[in-house]
Amino acid sequence: MGTLTPFSYRTGNFLLFKMDVRCKIICICFLTIVAVNADYLHLCLISAVLSWLLYRCNFNILRFLKEIKYFLLLLIFVFIVRGFTTPGVPLYIPIFEFMDKFKLMGKDIVDIITYININILPYSHITKEGFIDGGKVAWRFFIIIIMGILFSSSTTSSSLKDSVMWFLKPIPFVPEKRAGVMVSLFVRFLPLILEKTLEVSDAQKSRCAHLQKNPVKKIKNLTVPLLIKVFDSADKLAVAMASRCYNDNRTEITENTFLRSGYENQFYAGTAALALIILFL
Amino acid sequence: MNISKDLRMTVYSSLFAALIAAGAYLAVPIGPVPIVLQNMFVLMAALLLGTRWGSAALMLYLLMGASGFPVFAGGTGGIGRLFGPTGGYLLGYIPAVLVTGFISQKLGKKLLGDIAAMAIGSLIVYSAGVPWLKFATAMSWQKAFLLGMYPFVIGDLFKIAAAAYCVKFLRPILHKSDI
Numbered sequence: 001m002g003t004l005t006p007f008s009y010r011t012g013n014f015l016l017f018k019m020d021v022r023c024k025i026i027c028i029c030f031l032t033i034v035a036v037n038a039d040y041l042h043l044c045l046i047s048a049v050l051s052w053l054l055y056r057c058n059f060n061i062l063r064f065l066k067e068i069k070y071f072l073l074l075l076i077f078v079f080i081v082r083g084f085t086t087p088g089v090p091l092y093i094p095i096f097e098f099m100d101k102f103k104l105m106g107k108d109i110v111d112i113i114t115y116i117n118i119n120i121l122p123y124s125h126i127t128k129e130g131f132i133d134g135g136k137v138a139w140r141f142f143i144i145i146i147m148g149i150l151f152s153s154s155t156t157s158s159s160l161k162d163s164v165m166w167f168l169k170p171i172p173f174v175p176e177k178r179a180g181v182m183v184s185l186f187v188r189f190l191p192l193i194l195e196k197t198l199e200v201s202d203a204q205k206s207r208c209a210h211l212q213k214n215p216v217k218k219i220k221n222l223t224v225p226l227l228i229k230v231f232d233s234a235d236k237l238a239v240a241m242a243s244r245c246y247n248d249n250r251t252e253i254t255e256n257t258f259l260r261s262g263y264e265n266q267f268y269a270g271t272a273a274l275a276l277i278i279l280f281l
Numbered sequence: 282m283n284i285s286k287d288l289r290m291t292v293y294s295s296l297f298a299a300l301i302a303a304g305a306y307l308a309v310p311i312g313p314v315p316i317v318l319q320n321m322f323v324l325m326a327a328l329l330l331g332t333r334w335g336s337a338a339l340m341l342y343l344l345m346g347a348s349g350f351p352v353f354a355g356g357t358g359g360i361g362r363l364f365g366p367t368g369g370y371l372l373g374y375i376p377a378v379l380v381t382g383f384i385s386q387k388l389g390k391k392l393l394g395d396i397a398a399m400a401i402g403s404l405i406v407y408s409a410g411v412p413w414l415k416f417a418t419a420m421s422w423q424k425a426f427l428l429g430m431y432p433f434v435i436g437d438l439f440k441i442a443a444a445a446y447c448v449k450f451l452r453p454i455l456h457k458s459d460i
Binding site: 024025028029032033035036070071074077078081082085086133137141144145147148149151152155157160163164178179181182183185186189190192193194197215216218219220222223224227228230231234235237238241242246 | 285288289291292293294295296298299300302303306307309316318321337341342344345348349350351352354359360361362364365366367417418419420421424428439440442443444446447450451454455
């Protein structure tokens with residue numbers, strides 16, 4: 001996972017790294033839900049808080065933007081689409097201002113463009129309302145992404161596993177211990193799959209498989225050997241677990257211990273204050 | 282060694298959850314747009330593990346992503362992604378797995394049945410994802426289909442064809458392990 005993404009866990013001394021992971025999850029869920037209703041002023045406020053957190057976490061913002069470039073493209077597209085399709089007052093860029101002086105067949109060019117925009121090509125211009133609305137929607141989604149990234153880069157997988165078990169414990173008919181084991185297995189398998197993929201990909205390249213034009217064969221050439229390899233690893237793991245008499249009612253060696261920074265209550269209060277501002281101001 | 286079916290399926294479910302997560306990063310370069318294998322693994326989980334364990338794998342994947350683990354497309358995580366413009370596709374995976382697994386089982390796990398089940402599963406993912414995209418971004422239906430479905434349909438057909446072959450090949454291997 002370390003080489004997979006810049007969003008994976010990194011060590012740090014800042015408060016966010018030392019906080020109780022359950023507190024972080026609750027606050028992020030809460031803020032995500034209220035951020036969907038945030039207006040520009042609220043978005044500025046949340047962005048200021050998140051920028052401070054990113055700065056204190058020593059986050060490489062350029063690398064982060066590069067990693068989420070496809071998501072950014074989607075946000076830009078959403079912004080443009082909303083700009084063009086929201087009804088309202090056409091928003092002209094300053095380049096059209098000099099056209100005030102020009103006339104065509106005795107009529108002002110700006111008037112002709114306005115007529116075309118409104119009557120002939122209704123979606124040929126960005127409206128002021130669309131510009132404002134599109135910007136707001138794109139900004140909200142961007143903030144939601146930043147919150148998730150701050151969480152994942154400041155949380156270890158083991159504490160995440162403990163928190164998943166803690167949250168699932170009160171839910172009836174959900175075996176939280178098995179879910180915890182599955183989380184551990186998931187974390188173990190993910191780098192293994194990526195490693196095996198690299199092996200298979202290199203092996204296929206050495207056999208000139210990359211020159212293959214048939215897309216179905218291309219997919220098949222990668223997935224069949226990969227799945228055979230990872231299923232083999234999974235079988236070995238299942239045998240190892242069975243040979244150690246694994247079952248759901250095993251004795252816990254250590255109780256779940258959650259790091260506590262001592263600032264959790266302040267963090268809850270800050271989140272609640274931010275949510276109240278967003279919802280009522 | 283005699284391994285309980287539950288234990289083996291627990292391991293396989295975790296494996297498929299990890300495969301689905303890794304699928305967001307595994308791209309096969311075909312033409313200008315590389316084909317990402319994530320939804321192929323979702324459908325394969327339904328066919329190889331069945332509805333119960335396939336959906337367990339999906340729930341684990343979504344749980345890990347919602348908890349903040351960077352497993353969603355683009356290396357991001359957090360519950361916010363489920364509320365974001367592409368959240369419908371992620372949540373649509375759950376009914377897709379249930380329906381795909383069910384249809385495949387009812388049609389006797391035959392090749393054509395698997396292909397039909399995966400095609401219906403893919404349609405379910407789009408029927409959840411495209412309206413969600415439309416309402417989350419307030420774009421028109423035409424634009425939502427243009428952005429959220431049409432560019433991926435050809436790739437999906439390739440993936441269904443490849444997945445059908447892979448499942449046919451892998452089922453005997455898994456059956457050998459007493460699934």
